[in-house]
Amino acid sequence: MNQNMFLYLFLFGEIVSFALNEFISFSTYLYKKSGKAEIPEYARSYIDEGTEKKSDEYYKAKFVFGQVRRCTVFVFSLLLVFLGYYTWLYDLMDVGNLYLQSVLFLVFLSLPGLVLNIPFTLYSEFVIEKKFGFSNTSFKLWLSDLVKNIVIEYVLGFLLYGVLVFILQSLKDAWWYVAGIFLVLFSLIFTVIYPIWIAPLFNKFVPLEEGSLREKLDALLSREGLSLKKVFVVDESKRSNHSNAYCSGFGKNKRIVLYDSLIKTLDEDEIVAVFAHELGHAKKKHIAKRLITSFAILFLALYLASLLIGNEMMYLSFGFDSTNPVVGLFLLSLVFGRYPGFLSWIGNYFSRRDEREADMFAKKKLGSGEKLASSLLKLQKQNLSNSQPSKVEVFFRYSHPTVFMRVEYLLEP
Numbered sequence: 001m002n003q004n005m006f007l008y009l010f011l012f013g014e015i016v017s018f019a020l021n022e023f024i025s026f027s028t029y030l031y032k033k034s035g036k037a038e039i040p041e042y043a044r045s046y047i048d049e050g051t052e053k054k055s056d057e058y059y060k061a062k063f064v065f066g067q068v069r070r071c072t073v074f075v076f077s078l079l080l081v082f083l084g085y086y087t088w089l090y091d092l093m094d095v096g097n098l099y100l101q102s103v104l105f106l107v108f109l110s111l112p113g114l115v116l117n118i119p120f121t122l123y124s125e126f127v128i129e130k131k132f133g134f135s136n137t138s139f140k141l142w143l144s145d146l147v148k149n150i151v152i153e154y155v156l157g158f159l160l161y162g163v164l165v166f167i168l169q170s171l172k173d174a175w176w177y178v179a180g181i182f183l184v185l186f187s188l189i190f191t192v193i194y195p196i197w198i199a200p201l202f203n204k205f206v207p208l209e210e211g212s213l214r215e216k217l218d219a220l221l222s223r224e225g226l227s228l229k230k231v232f233v234v235d236e237s238k239r240s241n242h243s244n245a246y247c248s249g250f251g252k253n254k255r256i257v258l259y260d261s262l263i264k265t266l267d268e269d270e271i272v273a274v275f276a277h278e279l280g281h282a283k284k285k286h287i288a289k290r291l292i293t294s295f296a297i298l299f300l301a302l303y304l305a306s307l308l309i310g311n312e313m314m315y316l317s318f319g320f321d322s323t324n325p326v327v328g329l330f331l332l333s334l335v336f337g338r339y340p341g342f343l344s345w346i347g348n349y350f351s352r353r354d355e356r357e358a359d360m361f362a363k364k365k366l367g368s369g370e371k372l373a374s375s376l377l378k379l380q381k382q383n384l385s386n387s388q389p390s391k392v393e394v395f396f397r398y399s400h401p402t403v404f405m406r407v408e409y410l411l412e413p
């Protein structure tokens with residue numbers, strides 16, 4: 001084994017991931033430029049030439065921004081390693097107690113990335129999103145969001161790392177599955193407390209009021225033997241005009257959240273159709289399946305980490321002279337952190353299949369796919385999202401089929 005093998009594996013991950021992402025982004029850029037990407041006839045009543053032009057400009061602004069951001073992050077991640085930030089931080093946190101030093105080290109690891117991210121989010125929010133009329137946020141709201149996020153991240157970070165370091169330092173060979181069980185519990189608890197305690201710090205959630213929309217949703221659910229308990233409208237329009245709907249939590253705490261801008265954009269039957277799609281995910285157990293798969297991957301990753309964590313060469317090649325397993329776990333995540341990205345197309349493949357299944361569920365329940373199709377086209381128009389990604393980009397990055405693909409199978413007789 002070469003002495004610097006882990007360093008090479010790190011560089012390989014960084015460079016290949018950077019190159020792959022450039023390749024994917026340029027494939028769409030060139031596809032759009034080639035003029036082969038056309039808006040289908042049926043979509044023309046929604047996406048007229050003005051919208052198409054605006055959507056292209058939005059795409060280009062985000063493309064250039066994405067290039068600058070990706071290049072900066074790439075150089076920055078290499079600099080952190082080669083300028084010795086991590087060893088410097090580890091020594092700086094040496095407070096005379098290995099447990100405390102390890103926790104502080106993990107907590108402050110992300111600080112440079114956090115700081116680097118600030119100018120990018122500022123530019124994205126206050127230049128790009130403002131220019132295209134999406135952003136309604138004020139600087140004050142943006143700042144208060146940032147501060148709240150940092151506080152929550154650090155409080156949870158101390159809790160999470162406090163326990164994790166204890167497990168790593170006190171259990172010799174059993175650490176990986178005990179840590180796995182702890183992480184699974186932590187994420188399940190987080191899913192439960194997030195909508196109840198954390199999300200309300202950022203937004204107001206109001207139960208959907210009585211009326212014809214509520215009755216229609218109720219009717220749909222009761223046909224499935226379910227009852228409508230927790231449907232909320234969230235005031236996300238104070239930040240952005242992008243619309244969405246999502247499902248969160250599980251079991252008794254499951255809730256469906258509709259953005260207020262969604263209610264303004266779509267008519268009642270279209271909201272029912274979006275809702276039927278979400279219901280399809282629940283009925284087909286997509287969320288549960290995804291959760292179980294991610295836990296299985298977590299255990300596999302921790303097991304593999306347990307095989308490598310004692311490797312002295314890894315510590316030496318990154319300039320650490322002690323083999324603290326906490327540092328080891330961090331180094332493994334640094335070295336192999338980009339590798340799962342090479343396989344993200346597998347997850348996206350299954351996700352696109354699930355989305356199609358949820359669409360077909362909605363189509364069947366509503367007797368027609370028309371309302372879901374028109375809601376997708378309206379949202380496409382409103383969000384100005386890129387409707388013509390290249391096949392390469394869909395393959396690697398798309399968790400949903402493109403809007404036009406979805407509309408086509410929804411409208412099929």
Ligand SMILES: [Zn+2]
Pocket residue numbers: 277278281355358
């Ligand atoms: Zn979906």
